[in-house]
Amino acid sequence: MSVSEPPLDSPEIRRLSPVLAPGHTYATVTDKIAAIVLTRRVSLGWLAGFGIAFTMVMVLNLAVGWLIIKGVGIWGINIPIGWGFAIVNFVWWIGIGHAGTLISAILFLLNQKWRTSINRFAEAMTLFAVACAGLFPLIHTGRPWMAYYMFPYPSTMGLWPQFRSPLIWDVFAVSTYGTVSAMFWFVGLIPDLATLRDHAIGKPKQIIYGMLAMGWRGSARHWHRYQSAYLLLAGLATPLVLSVHTVVSFDFSVAIVPGWHTTIFPPYFVAGAIYSGFAMVLTIAIPLRAAYDLEDFITMRHLENMAMVMLATGLIVAYGYFFEFFLSLYSGNKFDVFLVQQRLHGPYNHFYFALILCNILTPQLLWFQKIRTNVAMLFIMSLIINLGMWLERFVIVVISLTRDFMPSAWGRYSATFWDYATFAGTLGLFTMLLFLFVRVLPAISIAEMRELVAETTEEHK
Amino acid sequence: MIEHRSHTYGVLGEFVTEHELIHAAEKAREAGYRRYEAYAPFPVEGLSEAMGLKRNKVPLITLIGGLCGGLGGFFFQYWCNVYSYPLNIAGRPLNSWPAWIPVTFELTVLGASLSAVFGMLALNGLPQPHHPLFNVERFSKHATSDRFFLCIEARDKKFDLADASRFLQGLNAQHVTEVVDD
Numbered sequence: 330m331s332v333s334e335p336p337l338d339s340p341e342i343r344r345l346s347p348v349l350a351p352g353h354t355y356a357t358v359t360d361k362i363a364a365i366v367l368t369r370r371v372s373l374g375w376l377a378g379f380g381i382a383f384t385m386v387m388v389l390n391l392a393v394g395w396l397i398i399k400g401v402g403i404w405g406i407n408i409p410i411g412w413g414f415a416i417v418n419f420v421w422w423i424g425i426g427h428a429g430t431l432i433s434a435i436l437f438l439l440n441q442k443w444r445t446s447i448n449r450f451a452e453a454m455t456l457f458a459v460a461c462a463g464l465f466p467l468i469h470t471g472r473p474w475m476a477y478y479m480f481p482y483p484s485t486m487g488l489w490p491q492f493r494s495p496l497i498w499d500v501f502a503v504s505t506y507g508t509v510s511a512m513f514w515f516v517g518l519i520p521d522l523a524t525l526r527d528h529a530i531g532k533p534k535q536i537i538y539g540m541l542a543m544g545w546r547g548s549a550r551h552w553h554r555y556q557s558a559y560l561l562l563a564g565l566a567t568p569l570v571l572s573v574h575t576v577v578s579f580d581f582s583v584a585i586v587p588g589w590h591t592t593i594f595p596p597y598f599v600a601g602a603i604y605s606g607f608a609m610v611l612t613i614a615i616p617l618r619a620a621y622d623l624e625d626f627i628t629m630r631h632l633e634n635m636a637m638v639m640l641a642t643g644l645i646v647a648y649g650y651f652f653e654f655f656l657s658l659y660s661g662n663k664f665d666v667f668l669v670q671q672r673l674h675g676p677y678n679h680f681y682f683a684l685i686l687c688n689i690l691t692p693q694l695l696w697f698q699k700i701r702t703n704v705a706m707l708f709i710m711s712l713i714i715n716l717g718m719w720l721e722r723f724v725i726v727v728i729s730l731t732r733d734f735m736p737s738a739w740g741r742y743s744a745t746f747w748d749y750a751t752f753a754g755t756l757g758l759f760t761m762l763l764f765l766f767v768r769v770l771p772a773i774s775i776a777e778m779r780e781l782v783a784e785t786t787e788e789h790k
Numbered sequence: 791m792i793e794h795r796s797h798t799y800g801v802l803g804e805f806v807t808e809h810e811l812i813h814a815a816e817k818a819r820e821a822g823y824r825r826y827e828a829y830a831p832f833p834v835e836g837l838s839e840a841m842g843l844k845r846n847k848v849p850l851i852t853l854i855g856g857l858c859g860g861l862g863g864f865f866f867q868y869w870c871n872v873y874s875y876p877l878n879i880a881g882r883p884l885n886s887w888p889a890w891i892p893v894t895f896e897l898t899v900l901g902a903s904l905s906a907v908f909g910m911l912a913l914n915g916l917p918q919p920h921h922p923l924f925n926v927e928r929f930s931k932h933a934t935s936d937r938f939f940l941c942i943e944a945r946d947k948k949f950d951l952a953d954a955s956r957f958l959q960g961l962n963a964q965h966v967t968e969v970v971d972d
Contacts, residue, residue, distance in 0.1 A: 355831060355832075359936060481866070481870065489874060493889035501893045502892065505896040508900060508903070520832070527930050539919075540919075543911070543916045544920070544921060545934075546829060546924070546929075546933060548828070548829055549827060549834070549841055549843070553843050553846055554848050554914055555833070556833050558852075561849060561906045562906055562907070565899050572892070576892050579892070776833075779831055
């Protein structure tokens with residue numbers, strides 16, 4: 330990415346848009362962030378947003394309840410299209426989670442200061458996205474109450490899971506990812522929970538935050554070990570996040586279905602995951618900073634940096650599309666060539682063209698700084714990219730399955746009301762959890778903001 | 791002159807900046823105190839060195855956890871597929887180890903991460919619901935917000951309440967108080 334600007338860390342850029350607005354002290358960052366949770370009253374806007382999200386969660390309950398009663402026949406799936414919305418949504422959600430880990434782990438290892446004010450809610454986003462993602466394969470099994478069959482446990486039948494199958498790798502990858510993300514998030518929260526415990530008014534809050542803070546008191550010996558553990562977790566989460574979407578892509582690429590069986594899938598899936606995840610971070614960050622007056626902490630510099638990451642990963646994704654296309658033609662394999670024709674001229678070609686429009690053409694606007702620093706444009710762009718990445722998974726899953734080797738095995742797929750209801754329901758679940766999160770936990774890491782205050786005052790001296 | 795009581799935990803001094811705290815920690819070490827602890831609302835760079843803290847055991851615990859997870863995961867799959875329930879699929883070898891690498895990798899990361907977190911908590915003695923320092927009002931109010939504290943503990947061989955208080959005051963500490971455990 331060659332941008333005709335001075336590098337990000339040059340004094341000029343920092344003066345234009347700092348990572349933290351000047352004039353903050355340890356006490357002001359503490360009070361400002363803790364106040365959102367502790368003293369701010371529930372606003373009407375929050376109640377309305379929460380209410381809508383909660384209603385959608387009820388839709389999810391209904392959809393999943395009906396699914397459990399009737400079975401997966403209520404969805405649009407059938408042979409040959411056994412993987413409909415459920416897998417499209419699974420891959421989409423898990424991809425969204427990846428940006429949270431990228432911000433919290435990889436940018437931490439790279440010592441990028443701008444990560445500080447966005448890592449906490451990005452990690453929360455990861456957790457909630459993984460929760461939504463995990464739901465889909467679970468209910469897609471048709472008998473979710475038998476899901477424990479996928480874990481190795483000493484059963485009376487003497488059977489073990491098929492460890493050679495990508496679907497079992499998925500179980501391990503996603504559950505490890507969920508566990509490690511939750512721990513990483515919680516470890517980061519401990520010092521802030523102690524702050525909330527000490528600032529809370531009223532016994533119930535003090536007791537709840539006190540129990541969660543586990544008696545943290547900021548001792549230097551504790552910090553010493555804490556920092557080691559945090560650094561190690563970041564180091565472990567980095568290869569983990571790359572492995573998770575790689576394993577998800579194995580679900581496709583290990584199969585021999587045309588359009589799936591390619592070696593480019595792992596890197597291209599990981600890039601796509603980060604791309605969609607950053608789009609989702611922007612979708613959340615922009616309303617969050619406006620609603621809670623967090624412009625001092627989530628500055629234009631953050632938004633612009635995220636836009637640049639989107640542009641870069643978007644280009645990697647474009648490269649992936651191009652090579653997927655090229656290698657299919659170059660291979661001379663008639664099924665692969667046919668699949669390319671189906672993407673361009675088949676019954677779902679409008680999805681493919683919409684995908685190219687959303688994921689490749691529109692993001693090119695991000696080359697312009699005017700667009701990258703326009704909050705409204707960034708928000709719209711982030712929604713478009715989210716949609717584009719969803720379309721990408723739809724194209725991969727549906728076009729390949731409807732057009733495999735024998736014309737007699739071809740089919741068509743269309744989603745039913747319950748498919749849409751389940752998807753909308755997970756969007757509601759995700760939103761509801763985020764609404765709860767910003768009310769009960771600090772959406773920005775207070776301890777790390779204090780560190781940033783220490784570093785920035787040091788620089789000004 | 792304050793009397794040294796049996797349930798005295800130590801003497802606590804408050805500092806406004808992290809530099810004062812680092813300075814105080816260095817001086818306390820030079821003065822021969824060994825059982826003392828610094829408290830800060832964020833990890834202060836240079837504080838561990840000033841207190842002479844050595845490398846901690848968290849990395850070692852993490853390594854052991856990762857090795858257990860990885861080796862345990864791999865050999866568990868080996869045992870399942872080769873001994874417990876061998877399944878002949880088109881004459882392919884039972885020990886098809888490349889197919890077990892993803893699960894082995896995930897379990898390595900899982901084992902290492904769990905050990906890092908729980909190892910850190912265990913070494914820190916957390917969760918710890920009660921600590922004498924929480925009796926000090928200014929500590930509760932400021933230690934997790936904007937102030938830095940140094941506590942010279944009563945279990946130090948050199949500890950004398952009056953001496954330690956004077957020592958902290960000499961370092962420009964504010965609100966020097968006795969910490970009582972009751």
